[in-house]
Amino acid sequence: MKFKDWLNDLKYEVLQGSLDEEVDEIVYDSRKAREGAVFVCMKGTKVDSHEFIPAVAKAGSKVFVVEERVPLPQGVTAIYVHNAREALALLSAARFGYPAEKMVTIGVTGTKGKTTTTHMIKAVLEACGKKVGMIGTTGIVIGETVTPTKNTTPESYELHEAFKSMVKAGCQYMVMEVSSQAYKMHRVAGITFDYGLFTNISPDHIGPDEHADFEEYLFYKSRIFHTCKKGIMNQDDAHFEEVTKDAACELYSFSMDREGTDFKAENIHFVSQPDFVGIEFDVKGRYNLSVRVNIPGRFNVANALAAVSVLSFLDLPKDRICHGLEHLSVNGRMEIVHTSDKCTVIVDYAHNAISMESLLSTLRDYHPKRLVCVFGCGGNRAKDRRYSMGDSAGRLADFTIITADNSRFEKTEDIIADIRGSIVKTGGEFIEIPDRREAIRYSMEHAKPGDMIAIIGKGHEDYQEMNGVRHHFSDREEVLEAAKDLNL
Numbered sequence: 001m002k003f004k005d006w007l008n009d010l011k012y013e014v015l016q017g018s019l020d021e022e023v024d025e026i027v028y029d030s031r032k033a034r035e036g037a038v039f040v041c042m043k044g045t046k047v048d049s050h051e052f053i054p055a056v057a058k059a060g061s062k063v064f065v066v067e068e069r070v071p072l073p074q075g076v077t078a079i080y081v082h083n084a085r086e087a088l089a090l091l092s093a094a095r096f097g098y099p100a101e102k103m104v105t106i107g108v109t110g111t112k113g114k115t116t117t118t119h120m121i122k123a124v125l126e127a128c129g130k131k132v133g134m135i136g137t138t139g140i141v142i143g144e145t146v147t148p149t150k151n152t153t154p155e156s157y158e159l160h161e162a163f164k165s166m167v168k169a170g171c172q173y174m175v176m177e178v179s180s181q182a183y184k185m186h187r188v189a190g191i192t193f194d195y196g197l198f199t200n201i202s203p204d205h206i207g208p209d210e211h212a213d214f215e216e217y218l219f220y221k222s223r224i225f226h227t228c229k230k231g232i233m234n235q236d237d238a239h240f241e242e243v244t245k246d247a248a249c250e251l252y253s254f255s256m257d258r259e260g261t262d263f264k265a266e267n268i269h270f271v272s273q274p275d276f277v278g279i280e281f282d283v284k285g286r287y288n289l290s291v292r293v294n295i296p297g298r299f300n301v302a303n304a305l306a307a308v309s310v311l312s313f314l315d316l317p318k319d320r321i322c323h324g325l326e327h328l329s330v331n332g333r334m335e336i337v338h339t340s341d342k343c344t345v346i347v348d349y350a351h352n353a354i355s356m357e358s359l360l361s362t363l364r365d366y367h368p369k370r371l372v373c374v375f376g377c378g379g380n381r382a383k384d385r386r387y388s389m390g391d392s393a394g395r396l397a398d399f400t401i402i403t404a405d406n407s408r409f410e411k412t413e414d415i416i417a418d419i420r421g422s423i424v425k426t427g428g429e430f431i432e433i434p435d436r437r438e439a440i441r442y443s444m445e446h447a448k449p450g451d452m453i454a455i456i457g458k459g460h461e462d463y464q465e466m467n468g469v470r471h472h473f474s475d476r477e478e479v480l481e482a483a484k485d486l487n488l
């Protein structure tokens with residue numbers, strides 16, 4: 001392959017050398033440099049990789065993409081681009097043969113609900129017999145193979161590499177979470193999604209290395225409607241107008257409250273039976289369907305409605321859509337891990353006060369005998385979360401068991417003390433059991449008939465991090481084991 005064969009979509013200036021140089025790979029980490037690899041230099045958040053050019057040339061790479069006019073070794077080819085991350089995305093698409101264009105692509109953005117909604121879409125498509133690739137917080141999923149990723153939306157090179165593997169595995173559909181950071185860092189540059197879904201937006205990811213303020217966060221999240229053919233937005237979101245005002249796609253909306261929306265949820269019921277805990281509602285408008293979804297909570301009505309809105313365009317059999325939604329498994333997101341006459345145990349990933357509030361409030365819709373909350377907070381992270389989550393649990397749960405989350409390098413006792421301070425002020429009942437395994441077991445052993453137990457904070461995680469070491473730990477496994485031992 002000649003370097004020039006990958007340059008079709010790029011705007012660039014040749015600084016030196018020949019574009020006929022033979023290449024077979026693209027790297028953006030100097031430690032992977034080798035002969036035949038194009039090295040894309042970028043000013044990162046910590047490192048400026050232009051500084052590695054001499055070492056990379058020594059390792060054999062002869063082609064460079066730069067976004068700074070830095071001194072270059074003799075005998076190499078170099079092009080200048082305005083933005084190296086964008087160039088990396090466009091080069092990667094070409095390097096892998098534009099695999100995204102060979103699938104129906106669905107991008108999902110939003111502050112909350114991305115993982116849940118992508119899982120719902122995947123589950124339904126699979127129930128319809130389709131092959132689906134998925135990318136998001138839970139990794140790159142192709143068939144039974146799950147490859148963990150550092151980011152919710154991986155770097156563009158990894159994305160196109162994954163798309164190629166999906167196409168090779170026969171996937172007809174690709175559904176992925178697209179973070180605002182991904183738009184800011186051009187990880188999805190050049191991709192036009194067939195469908196772009198926006199779940200909701202509220203202040204989050206604002207701070208050093210993320211977004212300067214809410215305005216910037218909203219700007220990048222709204223990019224989805226500039227990079228998709230059909231866009232679908234939650235009309236109940238307070239920022240609907242701002243997000244959609246200059247959308248460059250065909251735009252549709254969904255809502256639980258508003259008339260005149262394209263997809264409306266009506267007759268919403270929260271169902272709690274020994275063999276089924278979840279939601280039921282009717283979709284009305286451009287598409288009409290009655291669905292049962294086996295994960296609880298009002299916000300999952302919004303997530304399922306969002307999923308159905310996209311799925312309605314895909315010409316799928318309605319009975320299979322219903323089947324898919326009724327038999328979902330979304331690891332660690334409002335996941336009903338155990339249900340019996342005695343109690344229902346839910347594992348959820350809510351790890352800030354807003355998520356915890358909406359989770360505990362919506363579980364009230366099921367009128368549990370008692371709502372019991374088991375949670376802790378991460379160490380070496382903002383302390384605010386401990387105070388606000390303690391306050392929410394104290395106000396909204398009938399009984400709280402404060403325990404360890406990922407204490408990292410902090411003492412679990414100190415984190416618990418911070419949570420205790422705020423829970424005490426609410427007058428809510430609580431106990432402290434620092435060992436998470438014991439805390440889960442205690443909650444189930446002391447359950448009263450009709451209790452709902454929400455085990456919060458770690459969701460799908462399969463580890464607990466203490467003193468820099470990650471030990472295997474899964475809330476789900478602990479619940480199942482306790483249920484077996486306790487004969488629940």
Ligand SMILES: CC(=O)N[C@H]1[C@@H](OP(=O)(O)OP(=O)(O)OC[C@H]2O[C@@H](n3ccc(=O)[nH]c3=O)[C@H](O)[C@@H]2O)O[C@H](CO)[C@@H](O)[C@@H]1O[C@H](C)C(=O)N[C@@H](C)C(=O)N[C@H](CCC(=O)O)C(=O)O
Pocket residue numbers: 028029030031042043044045046047048049052150151152153154155156179180181182209210
């Ligand atoms: C702050 C931030 O966003 N950083 C992201 C960024 O890292 P970076 O490129 O700036 O890192 P850097 O260390 O300065 O390196 C710059 C360049 O030097 C290169 N390098 C570095 C060292 C060396 O020896 N040689 C070398 O060539 C690096 O490969 C890189 O090309 O680009 C990397 C590759 O894409 C990302 O993995 C990394 O995400 C970090 C891990 C991160 O935590 N990001 C968060 C903010 C994020 O993106 N979150 C979103 C949202 C999640 C959500 O919604 O919940 C996500 O999509 O994950």
Ligand SMILES: Nc1ncnc2c1ncn2[C@@H]1O[C@H](COP(=O)(O)OP(=O)(O)OP(=O)(O)O)[C@@H](O)[C@H]1O
Pocket residue numbers: 110111112113114115116117137177199200299300302303332333334348349350355356358359459
């Ligand atoms: N539509 C929603 N509105 C509000 N809260 C939600 C919604 N969907 C899920 N949640 C809550 O947020 C948590 C995270 O949900 P999910 O993983 O689906 O969202 P996400 O957008 O992928 O979030 P994150 O970026 O934190 O991984 C869930 O465990 C649940 O408590």
